[in-house]
Amino acid sequence: MRRQYPFHLIEPKWQQFWEKEQTFRAWNPGEKIPQGHPFAQRHGLENKKADANSLPPKFYILDMFPYPSGAGLHVGHPEGYTATDILARYRRAKGFNVLHPMGWDAFGLPAEQYAIKTGQHPRKTTEENIANFKRQIKSLGFSYDWSREVDTTDPKYFKWTQWIFLKLYNSWFNPETNKAETMETLRFPPKQNMTEADKRAYRDSQRLAYVAEAPVNWCEELGTVLANEEVIDGKSDVGGFPVVRKPMRQWMLRITAYAERLLNDLEGIDWSHSLKEMQRNWLGRSEGAEIAFEVRHNTFDSKEREFFHDTHWLTVFTTRPDTLFGATYMVLAPEHKILSQITTPKQKEAVEDYKSFVSGKSDLERTELAKEKTGVFTGAYALNPVNGERIPIWIADYVLASYGTGAIMAVPAHDTRDYEFATKFNLPILQVVQPPNPKTDWRGFVDEGISVNSSGPEISITGLPTTEAKKKITDWLEAKSLGKKTINYKLRDWLFSRQRYWGEPFPIVWKRDQDGKLFHEAVPEHLLPVRPPNLDDYKPTSDGRPPLARATDWVKLANHVERETNTMPQWAGSCWYYLRYLDSQNSARPWNNLVEKYWMGTLEPRLPESNQEIDKEIKRVVDAAIFSPRHSRRTAIIGRVPKAVAAMAFQVSGLNIEDYFFRLDSYGVRHAFLQHKVEAFEKPRGQRALAAEDFYKLPAVYAAPDHIEDGGINQLGRRVLRFHKRINGIAIVAEEVLTGIKCLALQTMFVRETAGDELQPARDTAIGVSLSTADTDRSEEKFISKNSPVNQPTLGVDLYVGGTEHAVLHLLYARFWHKVLFDLGYVSTPEPFFKLVNQGLILGEMEFYIFRDKNGERVSAAGIVDIEDAAETLVGKEKVTGAKVVAHKIDASEVEKRGAFFCWKNPDLDIRVDFRCFKMSKSRGNVVNPDDVMGEYGADAFRLYEMFMGPLEMVKPWNTKGVEGVYRFLGRVWRLFVDEKSETEFEQAESTTEAQTHRELLEKIQLSAAIKDVPASPSQLKALHACIKKVTEDLDALRFNTAISALMVFVNDAISWETKPVSGLRDFLILLAPFAPHLSEEVWQKLQNPRHPQSVSLSYHPWPEFDPAVLIEDTLEIPVQVNGKLRDRLRVAAGATREQLEAASLASEKIKFFLEGKAVKKIVIVPMRLVNIVLE
């Protein structure tokens, strides 16, 4: 494609300019901003030291930093980076102090494996890769503050990773305060005569970082152990090598202590629904009961009596205590400790055989081959506590030693797995739950119903619904000390050590006490960082000894003290990098506290300036009232003011806010509401609808807007809203305190009754979006939208963008570390990432496949079924014959569109072709290299295209033709501004001069003569302000694709203007700049002052204000429908009344035709929008 504009000169020019001028430096409280910096000019900070109060509000916008692989950047990286860069530039223009950093997550296996192969030090590989990544990222013109760059493999960085590890090492989790505390607060158990060794052992057992001998995931090929999160289907996440369970001594982090908080705090952060679900899933909370079963030896015959000296107790975990009467056998995990004590001699051999059979299986076999249940009887029996029934105890590998108590009570009638097992081994199946639908088979029915056959001598739950039955039986068990309510999590402690070279060494040494017993101790903080030794051989050893152990000089310290030779996993460095960015040059501390508070938004918030007219006192109280923001992307949550806070607020202000509700919008702006009315609606099936009084018991309400009808004007002259639909749930009519805007929220979520008095919303069943406001009063609507992106900081990182692949690894670990640091007082927010967005995957370009049968004849895809993706090709079956066919990729030029299909270009066009997109992969050869795209179309076009493809979160296929489309658009922008003749001269000069002077030749290019310093015409203003409105709103909502289309619409219009008013075009450039910064800067410079080409960057120029007044039309085109079908359009005056609209509609000739001979039943008129005539 012909070059549209000289991006090859413009882009490097501005990248160098920004770097030289430090245009995108983010300023910390206490820093002095250099003279003349546009940020200082904009915010009045010249010659001043910027303290936290004089700095504008912060905006922290973060990318997931990349692992610098040898392959270089792929097109997925710039997708997220472009989105964040656009927002960073937008926020800068809006007046924020924007923190937008970049760095390298550089520890990792590929560099180490390359080292093993070639002997090249991983540091060298890493440095080369970083250099290449940096070059590529810089060529995209992102506005990163490179002065804050971090590299996890830099000793200056991992010094603090080790420092945080020591914080974990020197802390324990206090269950009473539900938080981590330093070891000083740990009390020893009240036991006499604890020796120093006892005390040490106790302390070590309580640390957040501890050593455990546990069965771990050992990967032979990688020569290292792996975390649960790194094992997928029994294979290593990296490389896909088999993983086996093997007991080893390893470092663990006590993440399980935080399971509850990691789960609960998800509610307060703005992450996508699916991502939160993934985390919830991984945490795997389940509520149930532990029940103790007695295993009594006198239940066996006298000959065996001597083998059983005690009564044993076996505890099981179940989520369905209500099915206890249906427990017909028990199952233990083969690894269960009690096994040796209860197995009868007769069964001993069988049990031992089974145990060795199971231990020989890999994890993969244990899960994949588990379709058929296996197990053996132990010979022992337990007593069912409710009725004294003797139930046999089995062992089977479908019960996991690591979850719950490693033992279950099997209720085959109401558990799928137990049912399979019982069927195979002919164990009794006893119904204890009756399904609600009598036609449902009770066998294998696992849902809730009514308890049956559940009566014993002391307790009966027969006839109770499941929820009540659970509660009653649990209470009874608790009273008898036979059981208790329990919560279990699937989450396991984090296996934190790796047998690798290329990772952070542990700041730990091993010593021996007087008795020769080995113990560990922290390396003192002042000796950090502990650097890894130099090695010649990086290979792991097959016995699990880490490669660091080879460096004996490094390992062995004086007095027989030895270093820990394991290294930390790759995730360690990424657990806290977002904190190091805040203060990356600080060599004394990981970060400064004030700086952390400023960037994480915990300093005193400032009031939005635009709200000056609002009663400040109320605002202050409102600010004080909410300290725990709870909202998510789609759902605004209204919270009630806690009583204590309300009382406090009353003392301060005399204002009673107890009846207020608060809602945080997606910008963190607080809206207070006064409730007017609550109504309950139709009773839903199976569950009971909320009643008005229930509302007061709810801790939070998910609000959902639905049908709102205009209910006329009330005494105050305000529109009243009415809803008349039947809705299952409740409706709240409320008025926003600050603005007086009436809101209506329909609450269509149902509640389940729980045991206590408290009602809990059924999780995430809210269907709606947010409170909606009356759309009848336009000035109120304006008020809302104007105030939405307000200057109000949010807690933590304001926006974090990255791929889904880190949903449970990085994001869970980082939240965990952050919470520990929060507990210990090093950070000020409980969560690190306030809002998080996952970018969607970019697939390869569309590919065409033509099928051939076994004779090589081409066959139409129309007759092919069961098409599957088989390594690099497609296979399918012929529908008629069932014969196998294989597809071959063909070029797009061999294909012709025919109706809804693509056909092979033979004369008949009768052979249909299959078309689809695949994930980009080296082996398929469909990887798009960003360097190539940028070389051909430039960085601006590349950025623009990645954003124009579709919504950020969606999976979308790459299409090079699409890049050409946006490239053409940029060319049109260029031609909108420049004089064609001067450009031709430039091109001629460029082709005949030395390359070095090319950039100066840019100055040859003149502005178009059509650009004049004249006021814009009304229609020009209209086009501009429509664009301002759309781009601003879309950027706030992260809708980049539609923002770009608005820019295109403007340019399509403006290009035909005879005179182009310079002020309007300047505003347009500000709008375009976040998307295409290089082109915008270049044109801006020409526009500003052609005689002083080195004028200041447009990056800090204020974002244009949208003026709704210019968009008001004199006349409108109103569609007229008859029975909901469009029949005519009328042009009417904008202020036309209902009566005028009705008369005009009925007068229309076209409408008359449709009304002929029919009676008009009703006429629906929506002023300014539409008329609908309903006939009988």
Next chain:
RNA sequence: GCCGGUGUGGCGAAAUGGCAGACGCACAGGACUUAAAAUCCUGGGACCGUAAAAAGUCGUGUGGGUUCGAGUCCCACCACCGGCACCA
């Protein structure tokens, strides 16, 4: 199996319950050109019409429902994508 997400032209997509398909790609026709590229203009969901129009009918995965009006809200289902998967 469980959980979550998504289904709209040939393709990427857009639409506070109110004119479905903005914007872009691909395509077709035209202008400019010796020609091509680039650029500019025009067209466009399908069907039925017609010399060409106009008018009309059907259209947002399927089937129901609510509503004057549904891509959008409710119920049931189907397909695809992603995650988890013997977690009691």
